[in-house]
Amino acid sequence: MVLGAGAAAVALLAPGGAEAGGGAATSPPATATVERGDLTDTLTVSGVLGHGAEQPVINSAGGTLTALPAEGAVIGRGDELYEVDRDPVVLMYGPKPMHRTLELGVTDGADVRHLEKNLKALGHDLTVDDHFGLATLTAVREWQADTGLPVTGSVSKSQVVFLPGKVRVQALRASVAAPVRKGQTLLTVTGVERMVTVQLDAGRQRLAKKGAPVGLQLPGELELTGKIAKVGTVAKPAGDDGTSTVEVRITLDDPGKAGTLDQAPVSVELQSEIRRGVLSVPVEALLALREGGYGVEVVEGSSVRVVPVKAGVFAGGRVEVSGGDLREGMRVGVPGT
Template sequence: MSRRGLIASAAAVLLIGGGAAAVALLVPGEGAVAGGGATPLPPATAAVQRGDMVDTLTVSGVLGHGAERPVVNSAGGTLTALPAEGAVVRRGGELYEVDRDPVTLMYGPKPMHRTLELGVSDGADVRHLEKNLKALRHDLKVDDHFDWSTVNAVCAWQKAAGLPVTGEVTKSQVVFLPGEVRVQALRAATGTTVRPGQTLLTVTGVGKIVTVQLDAGRQSLAEKGAPVQLQLPGELELTGKIAAVGTVAKPAEDGASTVEVRVTLDDPAKAGTLDQAPVSVELQSETRRDVLSVPVEALLALRAGGYGVEVVEGSSVRVVPVKAGIFAGGRVEVSGDGLTEGMRVGVPAT
């Protein structure tokens, strides 16, 4: 078999990890055919190109709605109603019922820790309650003070919600969560007796996101706001952006440490009804600007070590040693003395 035939039949060894690849080829000599004589022209050539190259790393993720959050009950009695799994509950909506009294969702960064009533000390929790009442179209001034305008607004809300009208708000009536939620799972059944401190259901965010448990050693590859490519089941390809990168490493089952990376979809509707589905996430691991590159199959392994390319100039062929850089999109970054943009290098026939 000819030297170029050996090259054409040799497989490119793809080193999966950051999209890296290398071609390991046995070359009889540099500038000569085995047995002597001039180097024959290769069956095909490709241009040396100059431009930007982006190396990538593909990792596994899960398409869902993010981390589950428990909804902790503060009422005691009989559980008389629960939402359906997958239901979305918004501000002022009912999360569940105890003794036929609804427990309402309101938005706030922290759980309620006390009863809010006339005479209670000023605090951020009062302000959050008033902001919710205002958003539910009840008339009051929003501040940190629980005054008579707050009492009147609470009474109006309780009447509209079907709660006993008392003018005070207890932990058994309201659950504060950061925003609207989607019911992920039910942890109790209607008709059972429930107690304070019991988790009755778990919720997630409403929007679909992809969650990746990324090896902590590769955290630098995930930059907030960076674009990513996603491949879902059924060959469905989507795009997204990194929304958050965890800062605390957590131990994984294999003994490694990981950080959580969350990716939002540019067009969530394209994901359809998929939930808890495996996803391949392509991260940009390295970008090289204004570099020379050749097709991966143009690389030759030199007898003395390292790599080279066959530069074709008219009817002559010479081997130029090169240093290989990153691999991306079937090309490899190369640098070497005398190598310039536009040169033709030998490649196997296609």
């Protein structure tokens, strides 16, 4: 009788060596060595190679759209995101969107500090604090003159967009010469770092640990490696079947090897379990025992005996085994090639 065990076919034997149905144990056609080492079980999931999640850029100016960047363009601090009525809308770095006009007399706040940090980074002389004072007013006027904005000394949402850092233009949502309104999404952006994004089943979140290495297979059988950079903590519905997912972001060890691929499907190999310093045998060495469980045929010279074992992790064509008197270096029976 033959039973399935993982990827192997196993014969039904009794302990001691007699095969079910009678007859003495005979020497197997081939043998393999019992090895001690680490085994890593893996799980393969699907991901997408890109630059991370898209984020909309919300317009706060009214008028005619007179300029847009190209898709794929990288925009940094102080650079123009787009242009309305020929006035640039500029990117500055900050953790939260701008919510009010910043000018002399405005109450102190973190948004003032973020504006001042940007102005200082752009080369203007001022002290960074929460207060919009005369030095801030002077720096704003200098910046507006340098940028080509009306020199008013006040900064509004129609002039500046705060985003966490440098961005890459993912998609355009409007056309030059079109009228635009406040609240309209004109373009979407992502981060600039190449990464793989996985929507992982929330029930498997434990398999994704920040800093853990992963294997990646890209189109064209290109194989790369990476590390888990971020694991989401909020599960989001994935469909009508009640399943939910968490987002996992993976950085590439060598982004240059990915070429120019964007939004490409990727197979991601996660390490689901690592067993260190365990005994293992080839999967095909496993035998199904008549009374249940598994065993292996231990070959010692001309002697062959079946030793019951407990099977553990399956990985890389081998299986962890324990129990009996198995030792590293023993020979076990396997099917002939």
